[in-house]
Amino acid sequence: MVELPAPSRTRNAAATRQAILDAAHNRFAKEGYDGASLREIAADAKVDAALVSRYFGSKEELFVEVLNCAPDASDLFEGTLSDFGTRVAAKILDDRDVDQGVEYLLIMLRSASSLAAAEPLRRSMRTHFHDPFAAWLGGPQADVRARLAGDLIMGVCMSQAITSDHDLDEEGRASLRSRLAKVLQAAVEP
Amino acid sequence: MVELPAPSRTRNAAATRQAILDAAHNRFAKEGYDGASLREIAADAKVDAALVSRYFGSKEELFVEVLNCAPDASDLFEGTLSDFGTRVAAKILDDRDVDQGVEYLLIMLRSASSLAAAEPLRRSMRTHFHDPFAAWLGGPQADVRARLAGDLIMGVCMSQAITSDHDLDEEGRASLRSRLAKVLQAAVEP
DNA sequence: CGCCCAAGTCAACAGTTGATGACTTTTACA
DNA sequence: TGTAAAAGTCATCAACTGTTGACTTGGGCG
Numbered sequence: 001m002v003e004l005p006a007p008s009r010t011r012n013a014a015a016t017r018q019a020i021l022d023a024a025h026n027r028f029a030k031e032g033y034d035g036a037s038l039r040e041i042a043a044d045a046k047v048d049a050a051l052v053s054r055y056f057g058s059k060e061e062l063f064v065e066v067l068n069c070a071p072d073a074s075d076l077f078e079g080t081l082s083d084f085g086t087r088v089a090a091k092i093l094d095d096r097d098v099d100q101g102v103e104y105l106l107i108m109l110r111s112a113s114s115l116a117a118a119e120p121l122r123r124s125m126r127t128h129f130h131d132p133f134a135a136w137l138g139g140p141q142a143d144v145r146a147r148l149a150g151d152l153i154m155g156v157c158m159s160q161a162i163t164s165d166h167d168l169d170e171e172g173r174a175s176l177r178s179r180l181a182k183v184l185q186a187a188v189e190p
Numbered sequence: 191m192v193e194l195p196a197p198s199r200t201r202n203a204a205a206t207r208q209a210i211l212d213a214a215h216n217r218f219a220k221e222g223y224d225g226a227s228l229r230e231i232a233a234d235a236k237v238d239a240a241l242v243s244r245y246f247g248s249k250e251e252l253f254v255e256v257l258n259c260a261p262d263a264s265d266l267f268e269g270t271l272s273d274f275g276t277r278v279a280a281k282i283l284d285d286r287d288v289d290q291g292v293e294y295l296l297i298m299l300r301s302a303s304s305l306a307a308a309e310p311l312r313r314s315m316r317t318h319f320h321d322p323f324a325a326w327l328g329g330p331q332a333d334v335r336a337r338l339a340g341d342l343i344m345g346v347c348m349s350q351a352i353t354s355d356h357d358l359d360e361e362g363r364a365s366l367r368s369r370l371a372k373v374l375q376a377a378v379e380p
Numbered sequence: 381c382g383c384c385c386a387a388g389t390c391a392a393c394a395g396t397t398g399a400t401g402a403c404t405t406t407t408a409c410a
Numbered sequence: 411t412g413t414a415a416a417a418g419t420c421a422t423c424a425a426c427t428g429t430t431g432a433c434t435t436g437g438g439c440g
Binding site: 031032034035108109110111112113114115118121122125126141143144145147148150151152153154155156158159161162163164167168172175176179180182183186187 | 221222224225298299300301302303304305308311312315316331333334335337338340341342343344345346348349351352353357358362365366369370372373376377
Binding site for chain 4: 227228229239240242243244248
């Protein structure tokens, strides 16, 4: 009441920059590259809109910066190859806690239509997903197996994003999970 | 040389409407719902921009109309279930002739991020793809199998759209095709 | 032919977007 | 303390969006 709690943060370029980066991450994941506006992002970060352009140069450069912060999809690689299917299927379908890796997938699929975002997207996808994935898989044609599994994951995530899972009951979801596990496993096994 | 061939089409409301519909189809497939502008669509159809709004009321109604023209993914269902994988894998990956069904998939994935397009998309997806697909599949949990196969197809198409297949040589493509066939088959079989 | 309504055109609107240059405020150092 | 540079703000630009209303043109019917 007496006053707003910490009404104005002490000036800190690094913190501000990070706040913008976080806000941009969320907006890009929710609305895609074209859909997210710099003004929205700035508002989320509680920052003047001009600062975004000032810090990152342009929207596209901000996008690249966000993509560069992507974790190397590391959580998908924690475990054995033999239970990859069930593990990843559970992680994708039980999206109560939308973790980082899946969020970056959302950014990608939501920005797939944008011409400006296409090239950064392609590069980031290879560096942060396909290449480490293929390396983790190993064996013959690891790149093809990684790509196929990645495509399947992307398709399922996108389907979830579109349908909001309105049209599947609990039993159907369990069935989808087990079948997805099987198909995923078929995609990655040599 | 002497003059433009048929410099001005004789006035024909039905033909003009169809021209707009075709142009909208192509633009939506290329740039998604948000990315495609009515002015671009009108220019493609060689029509004044105002006519688009006049004929279809609003951009969203035009989008719905385009989606309603979608073929029932019929070309995927011509053949036996046992060779579904190889058949569809070939059709998707040899996209020299991007046929209608895949084009509508492009519209969907490119417009997935748009809030305005979400609801029409979801409806069209069920009516024109999932439901007839599940009906064609038959057997236990046909809806789950249809959804999984659909998600895989969507993911692969989207991956193609993003990467433009820059990063796969001829041998890799052959390998991808055969493996996709196997995985697709695993998705649809009971 | 002459009319009249449909078909098509033009200009403009209000809103939003990304970006920029000039301005003010704060921090940190000497 | 005084000051210069960093950090943040403000107003504004030009471009583009979907949409609308008033206008002009054309072809088919009497």
